[in-house]
Amino acid sequence: MQIIRFSQENNECCYGWIFENKVGPLSATPFEPYQRMDAVIPLEKVKLHAPVQPGKIIAVGRNYPAHAEEQDVEVPETPILFLKPSSSVIGMDETILIPPQSKQVDFEGELAVVIGKQGRWIDINKIEDFILGYTIANDVTARDLQRSDNLWTRAKGFDTFCPLGPLIETDLDVSDILITTRVNSEIRQMASTREMVFNIPQLVVYISSIMTLNPGDVILTGTPAGVGSLEAGDIVKIEIEGIGVLRNSVSRDTRQK
Numbered sequence: 379m380q381i382i383r384f385s386q387e388n389n390e391c392c393y394g395w396i397f398e399n400k401v402g403p404l405s406a407t408p409f410e411p412y413q414r415m416d417a418v419i420p421l422e423k424v425k426l427h428a429p430v431q432p433g434k435i436i437a438v439g440r441n442y443p444a445h446a447e448e449q450d451v452e453v454p455e456t457p458i459l460f461l462k463p464s465s466s467v468i469g470m471d472e473t474i475l476i477p478p479q480s481k482q483v484d485f486e487g488e489l490a491v492v493i494g495k496q497g498r499w500i501d502i503n504k505i506e507d508f509i510l511g512y513t514i515a516n517d518v519t520a521r522d523l524q525r526s527d528n529l530w531t532r533a534k535g536f537d538t539f540c541p542l543g544p545l546i547e548t549d550l551d552v553s554d555i556l557i558t559t560r561v562n563s564e565i566r567q568m569a570s571t572r573e574m575v576f577n578i579p580q581l582v583v584y585i586s587s588i589m590t591l592n593p594g595d596v597i598l599t600g601t602p603a604g605v606g607s608l609e610a611g612d613i614v615k616i617e618i619e620g621i622g623v624l625r626n627s628v629s630r631d632t633r634q635k
């Protein structure tokens with residue numbers, strides 16, 4: 379099933395599902411018992427929001443060997459984790475803002491895991507029980523600040539630095555699916571999730587041995603090779619097989635100098 383968060387005109391945002399390009403509301407969030415209402419609203423008539431409002435976003439660094447190589451760093455022996463703030467989330471067609479503090483803001487196309495049920499010390503054989511589904515993320519990064527700061531919080535944490543969407547796909551085998559990133563229609567990243575150093579079951583086991591995973595939490599599973607910088611006016615599209623395309627424009631943040 380495909381789950382979205384959407385609104386119409388001035389109505390409040392709510393969860394919905396998609397059936398044959400039509401949208402129907404869910405009677406509750408997908409993290410509790412819900413019913414699917416009839417899908418009768420044309421998809422093009424609704425505004426899509428980020429498909430989840432995460433309590434926390436756990437991201438994984440250097441999880442594709444070719445990306446570690448292009449950054450001139452070693453492939454890690456255990457997953458490298460960092461957090462992105464929930465305030466960095468934007469949805470489909472919202473604008474990534476280049477902050478005045480950075481001269482190099484990069485895209486990073488990534489498969490994102492949406493947690494469906496609370497779990498700690500999750501058993502590798504029971505991973506499926508704790509995953510609601512999968513969406514697409516852009517782990518936008520101020521690369522110059524990532525290099526100059528020892529910690530990654532600033533480089534990864536600006537508002538608008540975590541586009542998510544357009545939907546959550548609940549039925550998908552993600553062991554070998556293609557991630558493709560295009561900037562202004564030019565292909566910049568293309569790789570299969572089978573190239574990951576740590577696969578999704580390993581990541582869920584590892585992260586849940588550290589912190590409780592809560593419904594709505596999101597795990598960004600790392601970016602393949604080919605990362606590059608974004609300029610004002612660019613359109614960045616990340617496509618993942620079986621999920622769709624996450625599209626965002628890029629502007630300079632002129633609100634504060």
Ligand code: ZN
Pocket residue numbers: 437438439486488517598600601
């Ligand atoms: Zn990343």
